[in-house]
Amino acid sequence: DVKVTQSSRYLVKRTGEKVFLECVQDMDHENMFWYRQDPGLGLRLIYFSYDVKMKEKGDIPEGYSVSREKKERFSLILESASTNQTSMYLCASSLPGRLPEAFFGQGTRLTVV
Amino acid sequence: GDSVTQMEGPVTLSEEAFLTINCTYTATGYPSLFWYVQYPGEGLQLLLKATKADDKGSNKGFEATYRKETTSFHLEKGSVQVSDSAVYFCALSGSARQLTFGSGTQLTVLP
Numbered sequence: 329d330v331k332v333t334q335s336s337r338y339l340v341k342r343t344g345e346k347v348f349l350e351c352v353q354d355m356d357h358e359n360m361f362w363y364r365q366d367p368g369l370g371l372r373l374i375y376f377s378y379d380v381k382m383k384e385k386g387d388i389p390e391g392y393s394v395s396r397e398k399k400e401r402f403s404l405i406l407e408s409a410s411t412n413q414t415s416m417y418l419c420a421s422s423l424p425g426r427l428p429e430a431f432f433g434q435g436t437r438l439t440v441v
Numbered sequence: 442g443d444s445v446t447q448m449e450g451p452v453t454l455s456e457e458a459f460l461t462i463n464c465t466y467t468a469t470g471y472p473s474l475f476w477y478v479q480y481p482g483e484g485l486q487l488l489l490k491a492t493k494a495d496d497k498g499s500n501k502g503f504e505a506t507y508r509k510e511t512t513s514f515h516l517e518k519g520s521v522q523v524s525d526s527a528v529y530f531c532a533l534s535g536s537a538r539q540l541t542f543g544s545g546t547q548l549t550v551l552p
Binding site: 332361363368369370371372373376386418420429430431432433434435 | 445475482483484485486487490530539540541542543544545
């Protein structure tokens with residue numbers, strides 16, 4: 329069974345903290361993505377990666393960075409958490425190609441207080 | 442850039458009712474189109490897809506037809522069940538090789 333695993337389901341952090349969200353996939357997928365999901369806004373792409381040590385900005389990268397040291401792991405970093413980063417964060421992976429069926433993790437609900 | 446507009450929710454239906462969730466898109470070229478579903482407490486999973494004009498994607502009784510002339514990909518099901526209660530997302534994959542999602546439509550089916 330294919331799997332994308334996010335390290336935490338729920339997380340509460342304080343304003344100004346550095347926050348790490350971890351994502352691991354076991355499907356040997358080249359592509360990995362981080363989205364945030366907010367009511368009425370759908371999913372918005374933060375960062376993505378098509379290969380190890382490679383990263384590209386998505387639509388809303390401000391306040392975030394990423395790390396991909398190994399093919400199976402893609403980390404999202406909030407350098408200094410702020411209350412407007414309270415959201416549901418979803419990681420996804422896919423194979424390269426024109427039909428990128430994406431497989432999603434269960435999500436991390438982050439609350440910044 | 443690419444964009445997806447889908448029907449505002451929430452949508453509430455009785456069991457066995459007919460479902461339509463509208464989705465229209467803007468994209469250059471010939472995007473692939475998708476419907477994803479998110480059940481409560483879970484991540485998104487692919488429901489169906491279509492890669493070219495007039496293709497019909499189908500799965501679990503759901504259908505959607507890629508209409509290039511109207512730039513639409515409406516989701517339909519003839520008879521919904523309580524277990525279909527979820528959030529449905531329309532998405533496209535265009536020239537940028539990424540998925541662009543609509544805002545999602547919450548569906549609640551009452552017994």
